[in-house]
Amino acid sequence: MSLKLETAAFQPEGFIPDKYSKDGGNISPPLSWEGIPESAKSLALIVDDPDAPSGLFVHWLVYAIPRSLKNLDEDRPALEVLPGGMRQGKNGFGELGWGGPKPPSGTHRYFFHLFALDNEVNLPPGVSRENLDDALRGHVVEEAQLMGKYEHREPGSRAA
Numbered sequence: 001m002s003l004k005l006e007t008a009a010f011q012p013e014g015f016i017p018d019k020y021s022k023d024g025g026n027i028s029p030p031l032s033w034e035g036i037p038e039s040a041k042s043l044a045l046i047v048d049d050p051d052a053p054s055g056l057f058v059h060w061l062v063y064a065i066p067r068s069l070k071n072l073d074e075d076r077p078a079l080e081v082l083p084g085g086m087r088q089g090k091n092g093f094g095e096l097g098w099g100g101p102k103p104p105s106g107t108h109r110y111f112f113h114l115f116a117l118d119n120e121v122n123l124p125p126g127v128s129r130e131n132l133d134d135a136l137r138g139h140v141v142e143e144a145q146l147m148g149k150y151e152h153r154e155p156g157s158r159a160a
Contacts, residue, residue, distance in 0.1 A: 003035045005114045005144035009074070016110060016148040022093070022102035023153070028060065032071035033114055037141045040067050040116035044136060046129065049101070051108040052092075058129045059110060060098045061089030063121040080125030087125040089132055096126060101150035112146040 009029035010016050018024035036043070043065035049057040062072070064087045078097030081087055091099035101110055117139045123131060 003033065003037065003114065003116055003142045003144040005031060005033045005112060005146045007031050007112075007146060007148075010148045013147055013149070016101055016150045018153075020100050021150060022100040024100065026098070026100045027075040028072070028098035028100075029148075030072065030074040031112065031114075031146075033144060034070065035144075036067055037116050039118055040141050042067055042117050042120045043069070044115045044117060044121055044132065045072070046113045046115070046132065047098075047110060048113070048129075049103070049108050049110050051103070051106075053104060056129075057092040058089075059091050059100065061091065061127070061129060061132055063087055063089065063123060063127075063132055063135070067116075087121075087123065087127075089123075089125070089127045089129070103150060103152045105152045107149050107151045110148050110150060112148070114144045114146075115140050116142045 007029050020027060020029050044063040047060035064085055066084050088097045090096060093099040115136055118141050119139045121135050123135055
């Protein structure tokens with residue numbers, strides 16, 4: 001069985017609802033997964049936007065996810081340590097936890113990467129994407145990916 005990542009919030013490659021955006025409610029979407037490899041000891045989640053003008057923009061870092069966990073509920077708080085010992089890093093906005101989509105223009109793609117790891121990531125809370133990438137290097141057993149899109153809206157406009 002291969003690792004799969006899903007959400008009830010939007011269809012794969014579909015549009016992410018406003019409530020998950022930085023201008024909307026800025027709440028993290030619910031995520032669930034299955035097919036964790038037997039050799040995995042923990043999981044890590046990275047959400048990024050490769051379409052950002054400045055290059056790859058980080059929207060969420062969650063690591064030290066226990067292999068026994070099968071989901072992340074909607075609206076995870078911006079705490080350093082979540083239940084079960086999971087830790088959150090800094091997003092591209094310089095904040096801890098989820099930073100929802102807020103593209104300056106056009107439609108951007110948001111990739112949710114779930115990594116099954118052969119070790120337990122022992123990093124403190126609040127690390128950068130670079131720190132997490134270094135810790136994951138050589139330890140990824142399998143990766144699942146989910147992509148959603150979000151379109152820039154002018155302030156005060158509403159989605160149809």
